[in-house]
Amino acid sequence: MRRILSFLLIIALLTGMFACKSEPTVPVDPTPTIDPIDLALINPHNDVYYQIFVRSFADSNDDGIGDLNGITENLDYLEELGITALWLLPINPSPSYHGYNVTDYYDIHPDYGTLEDFENLIDEAANRGIKIVIDLVINHTSDQHPWFVSAKSGTSSPYRDYYIWNNGNAFESFVGGMKDLNFENEAVIEEVKDIMDFYLELGVHGFRLDAAKHLIESINPTWDNSFLILQFNMHIKENYPDSFIVSEVFEYMYQFYADYFIGSDSVFNFYLAQQVWSKIGQQSSNYLIVSNLNKAYNAFREVDPEFVDSPFIGNHDLDRVASMQGFMGSDALDKLSLATRFLLTVPGSPFVYYGDELGMKGYRYEGANIPGYGIVYDEYRRQPFIWGEAEYQTSWLPSDGSNDATQSLVDQREDETSLFNVYKEMIQIRKENPALMYGNSFMPYSGNQGNLQGFVRYYQYEDIEQAVLVLHNVGSSPMIIDVAYESILYGTLDLKGFGTLILEINPDEIEAYT
Ligand SMILES: [Ca+2]
Ligand SMILES: [Ca+2]
DSSP: OHHHHHHHHHHHHHHHHHHHTOOOOOOSSSSOOOOHHHHHHHOTTOOOEEEEOHHHHOOSSSSSSOOHHHHHTTHHHHHHHTOOEEEEOOOSOOSSSSOOSOSOTTSOOTTTOOHHHHHHHHHHHHHTTOEEEEEEOOSEEETTSHHHHHHTTOTTSTTGGGBOEETTEEOOSSTTTEEEBOTTSHHHHHHHHHHHHHHHHHTOOEEEETTGGGSSOSSSHHHHHHHHHHHHHHHHHHHOTTOEEEEOOOOSSGGGTGGGGTTOSEEEEHHHHHHIIIIIISOSSGGGHHHHHHHHHHHHHHHOTTOEEEEBSOOTTSOOGGGSGGGSSTTHHHHHHHHHHHHTTSSSOOEEETTGGGTOOOOOOSSEEETTTEEESSGGGSOOOOOSSSTTOOOSSOOOSTTTTSOOHHHHHHOTTSHHHHHHHHHHHHHHOHHHHSSOOOEEOTTOBTTEEEEEEEEEETTEEEEEEEEEEOSSSOEEOOOOOSEEEESOSEEOTTOEEEEEEOGGGGGGTO
């Protein structure tokens, strides 16, 4: 009986294994149709992300503040846009509007809902194939976190060594009541592992690791932090092999964060963001964009040949792309559209900052006093999403007028030439073409000259193989493209200024293009 049971168990495990790591079925049709679901399972870290500031996205209970149920009730929208994963900015209780000083890692900010609401969001998103990644803010806690309240009470507190003391003062990397945790203390590391386990058990896919370069302040922080992150990552992979850590190392030179690929599954590519702003936005040495990016990818490849990049062109700590000087002239929409197509054709998991798909504006104030709100800094980089209908509109932050001319979602949906439709179409094209969606190949096109900036992307898995040539015109003058190809996936050979052409090419002839 016992033998039969263990035999059944083995069968169950094997079928279970095949169910999660399903092999692509051999196509009967001579022109193979690619099943994106299978490749998505094989490449669990390749997604198209949508970054949400919960407070500003969608309000479900009419208190003017965005909340988790607001996201759940708008999954239709996220599905329409085509994204496959969400990064939620901090959702834990916190005394600040932004949430980056946590007071309880095991609960939800009362403005945003309850743990039950969060579990419901995870489940409803999963039903639509959308994963959830949360911000993990562990460099510091709020000075109101019970650990710190106890620690500051005296040296005999059991939590005293959770923090870093200097002449009786707790060390802070950031201002605003954020006290750095002490990662020399094994108990703190164990606390973080417990927090990660808690959210993975709830069903989150992984974590955006906030302030990764600040975790350990030492003479060799890159090395120390990469290995600390590796320790966290090895822990979560024991029970959740597909789970994901993307590290935030806020540096614009790729040399400063390439080594973070040692311990992280992915790292945000601030260099790429800056290249897009300067080369496409400001048109500054635009003929270097592909060769520059290739250098960055080669640096990542040296650290991890299977690196998964996390490109983006906007986030909550930056002025909105549409508010940058290079993207504000009469050709703003053309340039923003090209920046979008660029983001969605490079390797990795692109991150779209909520509202960027509408071309929303927003920038930093240096402590201005806004009537009806108070002193502001980064708030207007994180403004209410513009739905164009009242139902889910948030109103926690008064308008500063910066988005008076920004078209709402309702209006942009109906307009074929809108930025929203550029995002939607490009996300779909990315997902339909494995060479764009998966792998990290990036081979500069040998015909690159001046404004013509192209690259070949290639992906192969078993009998699935695809090569595409992506050609971006990063200048305003039109050009005619004359190159061999198999099919046109996007655009026309008559490549207009700030236009994009994507061609499927013969994978056996890549060398002729690179
Ligand atoms: Ca609300
Ligand atoms: Ca620190």
